Amino acid sequence: MVHTCVVAGCRNRRTPGTTLSFYRFPRDPERKQRWIAAVNRDGWVPNDGSRLCSTHFISGKQVKNPRSPDYVPSVFTTAPLSPEMKEPGALEILDKQEARVEAANALLFLQGQGRSVAGEQGQEEHPEDREQEAIVDESASSSLSSDEDDEDSDESVSDSKKGKYAQTSDVPVNFEDILKALKKENQALRESVEKMSLSENSLRNDAEKVKFYTGLPNYFVLETVMWLLAPHMDGMKNVKLSKFQQLLLTLMRLRLDLRNQDLAYRFGVKVSTVIRTVHRMVNIMSSTLVPTAVFWPSRAELRKNLPAALRTSYPDCAVIIDCFTVPFEEPVSQGNQQQHEMGISNNVLKYLIGVAPQGVVTFVSRGVLGNVSDKSLAEGCGFLCKLLPGDIVLASRDLDIGGSVAARGALFKFVGNSECSPLADTSSETVSVQRHVERVISMVKQRYAMLTGPVESPFTAACERTSNLSTFDKIVQVACALNNLCISAAPLE
Structure with missing residues (x-):
């Protein structure tokens, strides 16, 4: 609704992009009467739609403290008011x-x-x-x-x-x-x-604040993400939150795993608005960021940017893989109670993630429900189709997929602890590679706390028929895409 200031001669209106604020007349009868007297319009009585713009207050906004000069509007001139108007001499x-x-x-x-x-x-x-x-x-x-x-x-x-x-x-x-x-x-x-608010100005010159709330390294990267997503947000009608606030709210949800009620308090909106905003923004980032940020590089590009130590030991290393599970909230039925007592739990989602040696995520599978084996997950998620003959696949633990990888003409190499498997290499060079592999995988999983779970059931239940991906599957992919926009793990030199 477009509001116009009721002061005679003031032409200020609430329009998109304006910095002015418009205030209702107070409910307190005494203060309301003082406002009416200040407006000074003979025989005029305000209604529910009457508004007074912020240019009629000394500080630019109303104050509810009776001792403040802005308890009652006091700035009035005969000429039309505007923010650029000069102050009295x-x-x-x-x-x-x-x-x-x-x-x-x-x-x-x-x-x-x-x-x-x-x-x-x-x-x-x-x-x-x-x-x-x-x-x-x-x-x-x-x-x-x-x-x-x-x-x-x-x-x-x-x-x-x-x-x-x-x-x-x-x-x-x-x-x-x-x-x-x-x-x-x-x-x-x-x-x-x-400075205390969560706005663009408060984040623009504070890289540590940007990193804490969003996981991104600085405001320039955050602004770039906003620039990429803004054209796709035009159809989103949200009068309470700006485009920047919608993006910031979603990144805080992923980064800090804050509860919906907490975010509602921080941004001054309802819980339903928070849930709706997160789902919409995740869908937009999934279709916009993921295809351009998470992709399998060519063999020539992999070899060109391979860290020095891996270039010596594994010059044909194509990917470092690992599997991780995320628990989700779901009531356990009587049928699942027996499985829970036997140590079998279906309330988990399992993912396979592939990371280039430089720390960039190049593959992430969709979540599979229950305690599925690593071999079944790798064979059913499309990861093996990415491999070329002669590629080397590294992992910090034995995933039991050596045969499946060999069938594609590639080689699976386990560089984990020698106590876990007698097949592990114990040379000092391989131990250094092992540390690098573990650092790369943990960096991706720890950057966004929401990936550690437990995940709320609405994120796992809602699936799109076109992509067959749950909202949380998209969240995992978006987190990997955002990780690729950050500074990667330090390469081995």
Whole structure:
């Protein structure tokens, strides 16, 4: 809905891309009446759709603290308002302040004369007289504050006191310096709030913050991902979250495995909005990032970028593979209870992941339900079709797929601990390769905490008929694609 400011002469409207804020009239009757009086439109009464833009507040937004100058709007001019409008001159502000100081001094002088006359007429002062004087003082100060259009009541009272002292000591008050100090303090508060928020400005110059919340190395990479995804997000209608916030929310879900309710509190939306946003963004990233970031390189490219130690030991190394399981949340039925007691659990998803020696993910399978064997997973996920005759496949543990790999004319090499298998190589060079293999695999699995599980059942139940992939299968692929955009593991030299 398009809102227009109700102030006469103000043409500000809520339009896409505007930085202005529009506020409803308060529910509190007293404060609402003060707002209506400030708008100063004869016989006008606001309705539910009436809005007041932020240019009519000194700090650019309303404040609910009654002691703040922005408790009631006070910035009004006869010309149309806009964010680029120039502020009133320093001389104009100074004249207004001096007029208020003189009025306050005259009022205080009259009150002092009244007290001296009362003291001459009677030596004894009654308690009710003290109350009456307190009421007069309070009404005088409130009448002074009600005449203000540009400044708050506290500031005018303090200015009155300063004016009184200045008159006695003949030292002028520099209101321009006071105004500059207030503006500087306001700017510092704005920067502090901006730094604590999860916005583009707060992340732009803070690489550590970007890395913590998204897993990406810096803001440039995050901005590149946003640039790639933005054209595909045009059809997503979400008035609460911007495109950047939708991407950031999804990356925080994958990176930190935060609960939906936690993200709802952080971004000020409902849990249903969080769930819907994550599912939509995962689908967009799966169709956009995964095909371009997760792919099997050519043999020439693999050999060209092969680390030095692997070039000596395994010059034809094509991929480093491993299998990992992710538990998911699902109620255990009576039929599955017996299997659970026997140590057999079907509440897991098993994946096979292939990583180039440089640390780039080149293959990831879809999840297979239950305790399927490594051999069955490798033969059914399409991994073997990627191998060429003469390729070498490395693994940090024995996956029992040597025969399947040999059938494709390739060689499977286990470089794990010699205690696990007598076939493992124990040379110092192979031990160094083993450490590299383990570092590459763990880097991918630990970068995004959501891959460690347990996964919520909605992510495993929702499948698309076209791709036959669950939402969590896409999440695993997206995590691998994002990993490829980061700095890879240090190659062996």
